[in-house]
Amino acid sequence: MTISLPASTLSSRRAPLADPREQLARLEASTAGRASFQETLRAAGWPDLTPASLEIFQINLGKLCNMTCRHCHVDAGPDRSDAMMTREMVDACLRALDQTPAHTVDITGGAPELHPEFRYLADAAHARGKHVIDRCNLSVLLLPRNAGLAEWLADREVEVVASLPHYRQRSTDAQRGDGAFEKSIAALRLLNTVGYGHGNPRRILSLMTNPAGAFLAAPQSSAESEWKTALHRDFGITFDRLLALNNMPISRFLEWLIESDNLDSYMSRLIDGFNPVAVSGVMCRNTLSVSWDGRLFDCDFNQMLDLDAETAVGTMTIESFDFEQWQKRSVVTRTHCFGCTAGAGSSCGGSTT
Amino acid sequence: MSDHYYAPEHLKAFGSISEGAPELGKKFFEYYSAVFAPGALTEREKALIALAVAHTVQCPYCIDAYTTESLQKGADLEQMTEAVHVACAIRGGASLVHGMQMKEHAEKVGM
Numbered sequence: 001m002t003i004s005l006p007a008s009t010l011s012s013r014r015a016p017l018a019d020p021r022e023q024l025a026r027l028e029a030s031t032a033g034r035a036s037f038q039e040t041l042r043a044a045g046w047p048d049l050t051p052a053s054l055e056i057f058q059i060n061l062g063k064l065c066n067m068t069c070r071h072c073h074v075d076a077g078p079d080r081s082d083a084m085m086t087r088e089m090v091d092a093c094l095r096a097l098d099q100t101p102a103h104t105v106d107i108t109g110g111a112p113e114l115h116p117e118f119r120y121l122a123d124a125a126h127a128r129g130k131h132v133i134d135r136c137n138l139s140v141l142l143l144p145r146n147a148g149l150a151e152w153l154a155d156r157e158v159e160v161v162a163s164l165p166h167y168r169q170r171s172t173d174a175q176r177g178d179g180a181f182e183k184s185i186a187a188l189r190l191l192n193t194v195g196y197g198h199g200n201p202r203r204i205l206s207l208m209t210n211p212a213g214a215f216l217a218a219p220q221s222s223a224e225s226e227w228k229t230a231l232h233r234d235f236g237i238t239f240d241r242l243l244a245l246n247n248m249p250i251s252r253f254l255e256w257l258i259e260s261d262n263l264d265s266y267m268s269r270l271i272d273g274f275n276p277v278a279v280s281g282v283m284c285r286n287t288l289s290v291s292w293d294g295r296l297f298d299c300d301f302n303q304m305l306d307l308d309a310e311t312a313v314g315t316m317t318i319e320s321f322d323f324e325q326w327q328k329r330s331v332v333t334r335t336h337c338f339g340c341t342a343g344a345g346s347s348c349g350g351s352t353t
Numbered sequence: 354m355s356d357h358y359y360a361p362e363h364l365k366a367f368g369s370i371s372e373g374a375p376e377l378g379k380k381f382f383e384y385y386s387a388v389f390a391p392g393a394l395t396e397r398e399k400a401l402i403a404l405a406v407a408h409t410v411q412c413p414y415c416i417d418a419y420t421t422e423s424l425q426k427g428a429d430l431e432q433m434t435e436a437v438h439v440a441c442a443i444r445g446g447a448s449l450v451h452g453m454q455m456k457e458h459a460e461k462v463g464m
Contacts, residue, residue, distance in 0.1 A: 171429045211424065218427030222395050226427065343425075 007068045007177060009077040010252060017255050018075065020305040026258065027249060027335040030267045037337045044276035049331040054323075055286040057097050057130075058106040058348070060300060061085045061115040062292040067137050069176045071210065071253040073304055076110040083110075085292040089318065090117045093290055094124050096321035102288070106348065108135040108300060113146055126156045133159045135208075135348075138187035139180065150187075154194045159204040161243065161348075162188070167230045171212040188237045197239040205238075208350070210245045214262035216273060216343040217244035220351040243350030246270070248301050248339040270338035278345025281352030284331045294318040298331045300348065301339070307332045364414040397426035404433060405440040 010018040017023055041049060063080035065072075085093075097105065105125035112118050112134060125132045134153060141150055153160060164184050165175045172181040188205075191197060197205035207227065211217055224242035231237040247253045249266060257263040284298035294317045297303040308315045311329040316322065345352030355363070371378020389399050400423040407415030423433050 166427075166429055168429050168431065170431060209427075212429075213424060215421050215424045218425060219396060222391060222397065223427045226395070226397065 052285040057102040065111040099323040104131045106133040111140045139183040141187040157202040161206045175212040208243045214266040220244040246346035270342040273342035283347035401436040405436040408440045
């Protein structure tokens with residue numbers, strides 16, 4: 001449904017939904033009478049959602065972003081310089097990283113490239129031999145302050161995971177704002193020029209698509225070949241892989257669902273679409289998520305809902321990180337988790353089946 | 354019982370149509386699932402065909418269902434609108450091509 005929500009953060013508007021407790025309450029209310037996520041998991045043979053091997057160390061540098069997308073689960077935006085990780089906290093992340101077997105450092109935000117410590121962190125993770133991921137909104141690469149950043153990323157073999165809702169303009173601009181598609185295409189061409197997206201494992205360009213509306217993500221593998229054909233045909237652009245992600249019913253996407261009267265039907269779609277096969281691959285099982293202020297979470301979505309990870313020794317921070325205890329925890333789940341188990345499953349790494 | 358035709362909740366309850374003829378229902382729904390599985394055509398292509406046909410048979414259940422399905426298979430509004438125009442062109446063309454019968458008959462009986 002076309003509705004005109006202000007292109008601004010919930011935080012700047014002091015909207016009630018800026019409070020994660022309000023978000024959780026709205027989700028609970030919309031699913032009253034349905035089996036909870038925990039009950040659904042139990043019925044599917046998962047009495048407890050336990051961690052798998054830790055593979056991904058995901059660091060959210062903060063909420064500052066040059067864009068204000070309508071579906072943003074972070075409530076990021078140009079006004080969010082209130083939430084930025086300090087150098088000391090980045091160093092604490094690196095010390096914690098050294099305790100773990102994680103092979104990948106996943107840097108996210110906001111637009112992480114706007115953070116003053118972004119290059120320091122990416123450099124340090126690369127120097128440790130980690131695979132580094134930059135979760136990129138594409139348009140940030142075109143900012144004058146980031147001139148040369150694409151080459152810099154290529155030199156450090158950073159995988160760029162770029163958000164692009166659709167390979168056509170209409171759906172992309174509807175979600176990310178007028179002009180977003182054109183800028184995305186320009187940034188993708190830039191990345192192609194510096195060697196990304198041509199099948200070189202040291203210059204991986206992944207595109208991440210999430211639906212522009214209240215429906216599930218497209219099937220990843222068949223969509224990938226269609227996207228590759230279309231982007232090459234229409235714009236001469238190549239990329240390596242497509243990741244399909246469901247929209248999580250939180251933050252600004254939750255606001256849109258409520259305002260467009262889609263919340264109840266979307267939650268039903270997620271719950272009815274529960275796929276037990278998708279559970280084992282959900283990202284909370286192999287990911288550690290650190291917030292800008294050093295708190296630890298099972299995933300970036302729990303982070304945005306203030307659902308701190310729970311370990312046997314209580315709430316841990318990055319400064320008190322203990323890998324052994326971390327691996328013994330159970331994942332904290334709530335109603336929004338249906339977003340990761342619907343359809344083909346959904347995670348920061350795309351579909352889970 | 355619904356007090357109007359085309360109640361939206363009927364779509365969700367469609368599976369219960371099997372109650373009166375379980376074997377036929379089972380066969381139909383198995384066939385239906387097989388038809389929409391990826392094959393020589395992709396799921397997206399099949400969803401767009403279904404969307405166009407839904408407009409031809411003017412089924413409101415199918416229009417809702419295959420609008421969502423087309424979106425979920427990665428189609429966008431422009432592609433879906435073009436699919437509906439294909440249905441529209443065939444419907445319109447089908448009317449118009451019958452005009453050939455009219456024309457021939459008019460030519461036969463006219464001076």
